[in-house]
Amino acid sequence: MQSRLVFVHGIGGLRDPARELAAWTQALAVGMREAGHSAAARDLVSEGSGEQVFVHYADLFGRGQGQGGDVPGAVGEAGVEMEGEILSDLLVAWVDGLAAEHSDEWHRQILDHARAEARPRAQEQGSLAVVRRALNVATTLLALKPWGGTAQWITPKLMVSHLRQVTRYLARSDLDAQGISLDLRIRSRVAEAIGDGPAIVVAHSLGSVVALETLHQLSSPIPLFVTLGSPIATRTVVWPRLLPQPPGVPDGVGEWLNFWDRDDVIALRPHLERELRPSAGGVIPISRRVDSDGTWVHDAEKYLAQPxxxxxxxxxxxxxxGGASGCGGSR
Incomplete structure (x- = not known):
């Protein structure tokens, strides 16, 4: 049967799907060659060797994401409050995660200041106050410069805009003209790309959350589910808001490999097998650490290039x- 490979991106600005597909495929081919699969790498980049799809959903967050803009749909007061709560939790969890990685006095002082800025204030009113607090935290964290000059976040406004994509997805609001929530619209794109399967799904960052929830809705066989730099098990933010609850492995997944880098500031609790219930077939995530070079290791292409x-x-x-059925894959 013809192979089908589905890529799901994470947070960030608007993308050119064709360009991103080429970049992700090329990075994966590099990793395949280094892993001793030169023929597979050659086939991957050859026309007609299989079907690769890059699922683009950043446009659903509104126009201007690439410039830090944020144009929501019909959110409602409850949705706005939920987004503010999630953003507050995300900021605190993120600062705490960074603090665990830095013990020297200079980093500790900056992170202590960021933690104080991140925590909600009793007198705080409205979502704008939460955003202002988030901007203050982002400004402080950028002083650490753990991302280097090549990171996707150049300004505090852009950092907060991209982080708010997580909050907007998890708030389950932001309705379109037909009354369909933002998270459902995003998952529908992933579901359409996967189709009836079988398909190998590779998801990065927020995309791992989107893909996980989508796979629970589908009966498609997924021989291999790969997550990269995933925040799924972030206990105070993502994990308690996943659908369905309690979080578990979709029954259609034959094998789930979860990769994390020690220096990835997004993958705060990387060992997913400790956090998710097995599927009906007994499949659990298998988490494996990789080590990338550079100061910003969360990049999807860096993960894909790992053998x-x-x-x-x-x-x-x-x-x-070769016609393998896929489900119940190798351990």
């Missing part, structure tokens, strides 16, 4: 091409 990530994907594609 430890690319090798299992090459093997799964080969099994699909």
């Amino acid at each position: 430890a990530v690319a090798g299992p994907i090459a093997q799964a594609l080969a099994r699909m091409a």
